[in-house]
Amino acid sequence: MSDADLLFKALADPGRRKLLDRLHAHDGQTLTELCRHLDMTRQGVTQHLAVLEAANLVAVERRGREKLHFLNPVPLQEIYDRWIYKFERPRLKALRDLKRRLEVGGTD
């Protein structure tokens, strides 16, 4: 499975997306903290975190005795670059050209 496949498969599950939202709201949570506010078993959360980590969406850092989970936004940026930005570019350019024309005073 390619990196892109791993990434999209990780994002395809609603439970995993919920975990990402939780980390986005409060980053650096332990497994126990994440289980507290989610309607999932501890084992379910553990499995989801493993998939997210394999897709590089979650980074883990040991601090003392604790294992903290952080949202890694870089792969999401890479999805944006690959699947959104390049499709948006002509539209963004058109908007920028329009803005420039309006600001300069209408000369083409």
Add this chain to the structure above:
Amino acid sequence: MRTAPRSSFIYVSFIRTTPEKVWEALTDPKFIRQYWFGSTVECSWKKGSPWKLLGADGGLTDSGEILEIDPPRRMVIRWQNEWKAELKAEGPGRCTIVLEPAGHAVKLTITHEIDRPNSKLITAVSGGWPAVISNLKSLLESGAPVITEWAH
């Protein structure tokens, strides 16, 4: 029991190249300009060296000092915002860059943190780092950054 409150972001990217090439891209101004939206860095890359990040217009955006450096594995930069009063007032944070071999790739981990909760500085840099890292990865893997204009 958690240690002192802090804000931090971690960014991880796996880049298909060598640690030496990533290190070069992180420390050579002619590379930095290509993936960092025209910004450049002034630094002599030794422990204690002053460090400056300059925007595309030449203005000083951030300043600091190299706290630790171990090429091509790790560096820690004291990072102080200069261009926005609210962020500057928070004082310096710390940016740790670690390169680890990972098969045919390099695992680049950038941790940006400050010893205060709910940091606006950390939130602000979190808007920039993902795009910079994604551009760096693209530059090293395919020879071209993805995004050349800062559209945010």
